[in-house]
Amino acid sequence: MKKLFGNETFKKILYGILSFVLAGSLTACSMFVLLKTTILNESFLMNSLNTSEYYMDLCYEITDDMVDIGDASGLNRSFFEGFIDEVMVRKDIQQYVDNFYAGEKLTVDTGDFERALRAAIDKYEKKKGIDPATLTEDSVNYFVKEAAKIYSKNIEITYFSMIQKKAISWSFKSLLYAIVLGVVVLALVCFIFFTNKWKHRGIKYISYATGASSLFLLIVSALVLVSGVTDKVAIISRSLNDLYTAVINSFLVDMLIMGFVLLTISIVLIIIHDNLRKKVL
Numbered sequence: 599m600k601k602l603f604g605n606e607t608f609k610k611i612l613y614g615i616l617s618f619v620l621a622g623s624l625t626a627c628s629m630f631v632l633l634k635t636t637i638l639n640e641s642f643l644m645n646s647l648n649t650s651e652y653y654m655d656l657c658y659e660i661t662d663d664m665v666d667i668g669d670a671s672g673l674n675r676s677f678f679e680g681f682i683d684e685v686m687v688r689k690d691i692q693q694y695v696d697n698f699y700a701g702e703k704l705t706v707d708t709g710d711f712e713r714a715l716r717a718a719i720d721k722y723e724k725k726k727g728i729d730p731a732t733l734t735e736d737s738v739n740y741f742v743k744e745a746a747k748i749y750s751k752n753i754e755i756t757y758f759s760m761i762q763k764k765a766i767s768w769s770f771k772s773l774l775y776a777i778v779l780g781v782v783v784l785a786l787v788c789f790i791f792f793t794n795k796w797k798h799r800g801i802k803y804i805s806y807a808t809g810a811s812s813l814f815l816l817i818v819s820a821l822v823l824v825s826g827v828t829d830k831v832a833i834i835s836r837s838l839n840d841l842y843t844a845v846i847n848s849f850l851v852d853m854l855i856m857g858f859v860l861l862t863i864s865i866v867l868i869i870i871h872d873n874l875r876k877k878v879l
Contacts, residue, residue, distance in 0.1 A: 613790060613803045620786040620807035625814050627779035628856050630772045636849045638769040640699040643845065647691065650844035655837035656752060657682045663748045667741060677722050686710060690753045698758050701766050706753045708746040715742050756838055798874035805867035808860050815857030819850045 636642045647653070661678050668678060690706055697704055719738060787804055794800035822828070828846045 613794075613799075616786060616790055617803045617807045617810075620783060620790070620804070621810040621814075623779050623782045623786065624807060624811040624860070627776055627783055628811065628815060628860070630776040630779065632849065632853055632856060634769065634772040634776060636852055637845065638765060638772060640695060642848065643695060644692070646844040646848050647695075647841065649848075650840045652837050652841045652844070653684050653687055653691070655835075655840055657684055657687060659835055659837055660687075660749055660752045663752070664745050667744045667748070673719070673722070673741070677718070681715075681718055683714070686714070687753070691755075694753055694755065694758075698755075698762055698765070699769075701762070704754065704759050704762065706750040708750050711749050712742050712746050715745055755841070798871045801867050801871040801874065805864050805871060808867065809864035812857045812860035812864055815853055815860065819853040819857060823847070823850050823854070 660682050664678055664682075665675050668674070690711075694704065694706060696702075716738070719742075786807075790803050791797065791800035794803075828843050828850075
């Protein structure tokens with residue numbers, strides 16, 4: 599064994615392989631950390647919602663859908679202008695997202711919406727001088743019921759009900775994998791550093807690994823962002839398209855930042871390596 603570790607060629611091959619494994623482990627660990635802190639994190643999603651035009655577009659879409667059934671109930675487009683309150687939409691979306699990450703049933707409480715709608719109808723009748731008999735109780739009830747369905751359907755974020763269980767499972771798994779890979783990375787770093795007689799050589803191999811990992815993260819994220827692939831995604835409605843595009847772009851930007859952090863670490867290690875090597879020589 600001593601002879602093997604004393605053989606320079608064998609050492610170079612061994613540490614080259616370990617550097618490769620370290621780079622892969624560091625990259626995988628970084629990706630799981632990114633998943634846990636971005637897509638699988640409620641704060642990240644809410645930030646994406648707030649920084650995109652999701653709420654504004656959603657209000658327009660709900661209004662357009664309600665106009666179609668409003669005609670059948672004797673309510674023209676003027677009634678709906680400004681009715682959909684963005685504050686109410688934000689509150690219901692927040693509750694929906696809370697339920698998603700908490701693993702609770704994904705339902706939308708339309709009670710406030712229905713009460714606000716009935717109050718708006720009464721106000722509209724008085725303002726326009728419409729005979730109450732024109733809007734029968736049955737027609738109003740039908741309209742409110744159908745409008746509540748439309749509102750609920752739009753508040754529900756498409757695909758969330760399908761991926762909720764997997765998202766919760768991956769939230770735990772990503773944390774577990776990140777911890778395990780973090781331990782592997784630390785073990786490899788310690789082994790490479792402490793088994794080298796000349797410490798600058800150990801630092802050199804570690805810098806190679808961090809550099810390779812950083813380049814992977816930087817190149818992949820930069821290529822996707824520059825290519826504009828996310829802007830070409832077409833998902834059902836404009837609001838959802840804005841949301842998913844914002845989420846993907848934010849994830850890629852964070853991936854880019856992670857790559858720069860690792861690149862900085864790699865450059866610092868190279869500088870340390872050079873300084874130590876000069877002292878030895």
